[in-house]
Amino acid sequence: MSKTVADVVLSRLREWGIHEVFAYPGDGINGLLAAWGRADNDPQFVQARHEEMAAFEAVGFAKFSGQVGVCAATSGPGAIHLLNGLYDAKLDHVPVVALVGQTERSAMGGSYQQEVDLLSLFKDVCSDYVQMCTVPQQLPNLIDRAMRIAESEHAPTCVIFPSDVFDLPYEAPEHAFKQVPSSLGLTEASVTPAPAAIRGAADILNAGERVAILVGQGARGCVAELTTVAELLGAGAAKALLGKDVLPDDLPWVTGSIGLLGTMPSYRLMMDCDTLLTVGSNFPYTQFLPPLDQARAVQIDRSGKWIGMRYPYELNLVGDAQPTLAALIPLLQRKSDRTWRQQIESDVAEWWNTVERRALVDADPVNPMRIVHELSARLPGNAIVTSDSGSAANWYARQLRFTDGVRGSLSGTLATMGPGVPYAIGAKWAHPDRPAIALVGDGAMQMNGLAELITVSRYWQQWDDPRLIVAVLHNNDLNQVTWEMRAMEGSPKFAESQTIPDVDYAEFARDIGLIGINVEETAQVGPACDAAVQAARPVVLDVRCDPDVPPIPPHATFDEVKALASSLAHGDEDKWGVVREGVKQKIQQLLPGHAD
Numbered sequence: 108m109s110k111t112v113a114d115v116v117l118s119r120l121r122e123w124g125i126h127e128v129f130a131y132p133g134d135g136i137n138g139l140l141a142a143w144g145r146a147d148n149d150p151q152f153v154q155a156r157h158e159e160m161a162a163f164e165a166v167g168f169a170k171f172s173g174q175v176g177v178c179a180a181t182s183g184p185g186a187i188h189l190l191n192g193l194y195d196a197k198l199d200h201v202p203v204v205a206l207v208g209q210t211e212r213s214a215m216g217g218s219y220q221q222e223v224d225l226l227s228l229f230k231d232v233c234s235d236y237v238q239m240c241t242v243p244q245q246l247p248n249l250i251d252r253a254m255r256i257a258e259s260e261h262a263p264t265c266v267i268f269p270s271d272v273f274d275l276p277y278e279a280p281e282h283a284f285k286q287v288p289s290s291l292g293l294t295e296a297s298v299t300p301a302p303a304a305i306r307g308a309a310d311i312l313n314a315g316e317r318v319a320i321l322v323g324q325g326a327r328g329c330v331a332e333l334t335t336v337a338e339l340l341g342a343g344a345a346k347a348l349l350g351k352d353v354l355p356d357d358l359p360w361v362t363g364s365i366g367l368l369g370t371m372p373s374y375r376l377m378m379d380c381d382t383l384l385t386v387g388s389n390f391p392y393t394q395f396l397p398p399l400d401q402a403r404a405v406q407i408d409r410s411g412k413w414i415g416m417r418y419p420y421e422l423n424l425v426g427d428a429q430p431t432l433a434a435l436i437p438l439l440q441r442k443s444d445r446t447w448r449q450q451i452e453s454d455v456a457e458w459w460n461t462v463e464r465r466a467l468v469d470a471d472p473v474n475p476m477r478i479v480h481e482l483s484a485r486l487p488g489n490a491i492v493t494s495d496s497g498s499a500a501n502w503y504a505r506q507l508r509f510t511d512g513v514r515g516s517l518s519g520t521l522a523t524m525g526p527g528v529p530y531a532i533g534a535k536w537a538h539p540d541r542p543a544i545a546l547v548g549d550g551a552m553q554m555n556g557l558a559e560l561i562t563v564s565r566y567w568q569q570w571d572d573p574r575l576i577v578a579v580l581h582n583n584d585l586n587q588v589t590w591e592m593r594a595m596e597g598s599p600k601f602a603e604s605q606t607i608p609d610v611d612y613a614e615f616a617r618d619i620g621l622i623g624i625n626v627e628e629t630a631q632v633g634p635a636c637d638a639a640v641q642a643a644r645p646v647v648l649d650v651r652c653d654p655d656v657p658p659i660p661p662h663a664t665f666d667e668v669k670a671l672a673s674s675l676a677h678g679d680e681d682k683w684g685v686v687r688e689g690v691k692q693k694i695q696q697l698l699p700g701h702a703d
């Protein structure tokens with residue numbers, strides 16, 4: 108039998124080094140599925156429960172492997188389900204290729220069943236590249252460009268196939284008019300700014316007395332350079348959420364996360380500095396950067412498209428982080444006055460004490476910080492940690508102490524609920540030999556996580572290291588919303604909206620062949636974490652957490668947190684209604700702008 112278009116789609120993916128496609132079937136891609144069968148499931152068809160989760164798995168795979176993630180879905184509803192995951196890729200700058208079916212060419216434009224205008228649907232999310240394949244000669248170019256653009260632009264791309272096109276006999280493009288032959292691969296490029304621009308940056312940084320560094324995911328792989336820069340400048344470095352695993356937390360000058368989910372030393376670093384160096388970050392919350400007229404600032408970013416926002420930078424240095432920092436280092440003068448650096452290091456040391464004390468505050472039944480704290484203490488050095496959106500993101504940002512080599516991520520920019528478990532699954536395809544740990548709220552479990560545990564139960568035996576731990580923050584509440592309502596609206600919890608049904612997550616795990624551990628009280632937390640990190644199969648830690656522990660903003664002191672926690676610990680709604688004004692004021696005093 109001659110090759111079909113679908114055979115060539117799969118063989119081209121193989122030539123690109125793709126070993127897995129996160130997918131869900133349907134008749135829009137039946138021709139592709141038939142080819143998959145002929146290809147002996149190479150690349151592996153990884154079956155998600157829902158196309159959104161297939162897309163999240165591709166995003167997680169791409170984030171943790173550094174390679175392009177591929178997902179596939181059928182026409183109409185399948186394509187629509189992909190969208191949120193693809194937006195997650197777009198907003199966090201992650202390379203993902205989506206392969207999507209469409210109704211047959213003969214039906215297109217006929218308002219046919221499951222016919223959706225897919226070019227328009229994907230136009231925004233895959234704005235870097237979305238194309239439809241209508242004749243065989245468009246291949247391999249469409250696949251090649253989708254892969255190359257995803258990789259070089261760090262963006263999602265999409266190729267749409269009317270279902271009958273998959274079954275057409277393949278014909279390669281010829282050496283002829285209006286034919287587009289294509290080629291595989293692309294090499295890595297490295298951008299270094301012009302020497303004069305580096306000199307300009309060095310002058311600004313050398314003139315400062317109190318230098319702050321902000322790192323994001325664009326600074327990945329630069330621990331040595333950043334350490335040297337920080338040492339020379341006597342600086343400290345704060346981390347944007349997606350840059351949490353870019354610098355280890357055991358370096359004494361690393362102040363941890365910044366922003367709403369940030370730490371006290373990061374806040375002070377930014378508020379008190381006179382010079383800012385931002386490397387590979389588009390951290391959005393300007394109010395957590397230095398006051399606008401206070402600091403002279405330099406930004407390093409790989410692309411002119413993303414540089415210069417968020418702060419009035421004096422110099423926007425377009426370049427990759429590593430070669431730019433390497434070129435900068437010889438021009439930096441070591442600051443002899445180390446007072447600023449000493450202050451930062453003492454703030455950081457004090458902060459880690461605060462983190463521990465907060466985690467040890469009694470709560471009813473379990474303080475959510477405690478479970479994250481105990482997991483942090485047991486994190487294998489090669490762990491990959493994911494978090495869902497919700498209160499878990501606060502604890503991910505503040506409580507976890509990453510050592511060098513630990514990877515972690517979450518939906519940083521879209522901040523969507525739902526990717527915690529799928530990201531961890533994607534991580535297991537990126538690194539089957541590493542343990543994955545997901546921090547997930549019970550709302551996110553009910554939205555996506557429970558379903559995707561079924562995917563875990565289907566595949567875990569193929570992973571070299573079978574450990575995938577899902578820590579469920581079981582508070583029967585959409586707690587992040589409840590706290591936002593209290594803090595921002597001064598409103599009590601609206602139970603109709605935020606109270607969620609009680610589910611036994613551990614029992615569900617046990618029912619599908621995983622290990623499920625119910626953690627009902629604080630004394631069980633440590634032993635449960637021990638069991639999870641030693642287990643020989645995936646584990647769900649179902650932790651009954653106190654919804655009255657506030658995911659408090661960064662500059663709160665330990666005593667303030669404790670007072671808040673205990674004033675709320677035993678409150679019912681009526682009592683909350685009575686106390687809420689006082690608590691609201693208290694919280695607002697802790698918000699930025701009231702920081703003094």
Ligand SMILES: Cc1ncc(C[n+]2csc(CCOP(=O)(O)OP(=O)(O)O)c2C)c(N)n1
Binds near residue numbers: 547550
């Ligand atoms: C898809 C989506 N829907 C809604 C939201 C708004 N949102 C952010 S956090 C959150 C609550 C999360 O609740 P849960 O998963 O139980 O975590 P908790 O905060 O209770 O720990 C909601 C509804 C969102 N970010 N994404």
Ligand SMILES: [Mg+2]
Binds near residue numbers: 548581
């Ligand atoms: Mg919850």
